[in-house]
Amino acid sequence: MAVESSGATRKRPSMDDVAAEAGVSKAAVSKVIRNAYGVSPAMREKVESAIESLGYRPSISARSMRGSSFTVGFEIPQLANDFFTQVMQGAADELAGSGYQLIIAPAVGEVKGAPVLDALVDRRVDGIVAISPEVSPGWLERLGSSVPLVLLGRHDAAAHYDTVTNDDARGAQMVMEHLFGLGHRRIAHVTVGGSAEVPEDLLPHTIRRKTYAEAMAARGFVPAVTTSGPLEPEGYAAGLKLLSASVLPTAIFAGNDTLAIGALRARAELGLSAFDVSIVGYDNIDLASHPMMSLTTVDQFGRQSGSTAIKLLLERITAGRTQAVHEMIAPELRVRESTRPVTVASR
Amino acid sequence: MAVESSGATRKRPSMDDVAAEAGVSKAAVSKVIRNAYGVSPAMREKVESAIESLGYRPSISARSMRGSSFTVGFEIPQLANDFFTQVMQGAADELAGSGYQLIIAPAVGEVKGAPVLDALVDRRVDGIVAISPEVSPGWLERLGSSVPLVLLGRHDAAAHYDTVTNDDARGAQMVMEHLFGLGHRRIAHVTVGGSAEVPEDLLPHTIRRKTYAEAMAARGFVPAVTTSGPLEPEGYAAGLKLLSASVLPTAIFAGNDTLAIGALRARAELGLSAFDVSIVGYDNIDLASHPMMSLTTVDQFGRQSGSTAIKLLLERITAGRTQAVHEMIAPELRVRESTRPVTVASR
DNA sequence: ATGAAAGCGCTAACAG
């Protein structure tokens, strides 16, 4: 009787319809779907079968006007980056089965992070995980005081949001020691341009760059920094420029694996190999371990970062934690074949 | 006066607050933010400055209860696949500046497509783009009759949703001709398992597999199909199995590039090269053109598919089109170095 | 051109 099979598009049933079908009040239905306290087994039974037979699904829009949306937003600055993909996977896996739905909002083209974060808040997500290298700490503090917020890849000593990051200084230091140990002196660095909004020492790329420059200076070598966009083709362009110069670097430390893959592309295209110029990345994306790529890099445990971020967020959402937590993951160097001892010829 | 700088978290302003601040009615404010007909310049001016000074942002949840949510949902079955990333990029770029926000909902782990599509509808998105190889045509027809819907990678002759796909039979045919032309006879195929819910001839992977099997049979060769999961490690496992057998295939046609990269990993790890066994993929992800990978594959223009899907969706959303459109993109073979003429030794 | 009022589908007191 509740089942109609007419072809017409019928309005989706509301809570009122369920209440009517079950012969109970709206409030009762609400309690059942929320597993709230105070429903008799009989009531639950009636309501559930009404829900079933009507195919009722609660409107999240309506729910979120009073209660929660059971939705977690994840803002990313870029789609074409396997490291971010890895992080998102960790987050998605961690969130699975929690009753919350993950929605990913990419900041694409000219749109920086803040408008996307706003868009998420406008949609009343219960919490936000973000990778937002473009947004100022002040702006984030304000956001964090009105919605549970976890930032990935930020070294902010924030009061109103959590952070999950890796020790970029340590990671970059390991890279430099590795290269120095191989005898390299003319080491170039490719970095991703930061934002004027954000202090230098808060962002992975600027910390890596700074660590690089200091390590070079400490040995009396001349730092050579190339600023690049974040995409593989841009890493390729940077690599092409460096490897077409009159005097080549013996090694390139790319700010991340995506750029390193681009640099490898340039190196291979110019007929060069690891014996001519070493290349190091940062992130340890899955591709880095591929034997045909074999990229020396720094593992910063993307999946784990993603899942940690969700854990922290859920603490804020469900347990109501309000004190900020800042997690720092210890990075590990992965030495592979893209780096070689410097040769006599190239020295 | 409207600007307060207390540290306390103040409630975000509602339309009522704006109306009060501007000294007009709620309805007037609503008209202004919707650019609706019938607002005097003076009114618009007053309202806009009130919005500005209060930092007002409309609640999408509330709006979507009567009107629209200005949100487009994109469901994907997998995060770790560069082809999907490419498609999403095309979609994101096409949607940029349209006033709609893109939200991506991944179907992760055990969760198949349908629950995620439901979650999107529960959140009242204005339209959905989906890559859902697991959902039956009937289910999709029902969904499509209640919300604008575009499916990628489906060959369904659907009445209530649009499709954007490539000619998989043609693409697979080109692969087989290429391999036959190089003298290959023992060609193995790695496919992604389909769903019992969906007829064989509607899905890219099953069409490619069928085309492969027919092409082999037509030449009197024995088809050898390995079914695999969709992840790179699974492609690797399949490759490892095939390449550790007592009699090796001379070529492997992988169902997509992700699997092919996995197969390449196995090949390289076993100390084999294209001279021993050729490997072909399908998709032409960016990595395929990398000189260190150089994967022969079929270009199915992911970015273009994504942008086409959004165009079609917007036609349904804004222009109210209701007649289904089915777009088929012509694939192109990209011959690279992962395939070689069969050698005397391996023949 | 503007505003008052009803209502979208739900949750949250509060009564009974």
Add this chain to the structure above:
DNA sequence: CTGTTAGCGCTTTCAT
């Protein structure tokens, strides 16, 4: 344990 009653912040008739 159950139902009634207000809203949540918008959009939408319908008057004015």
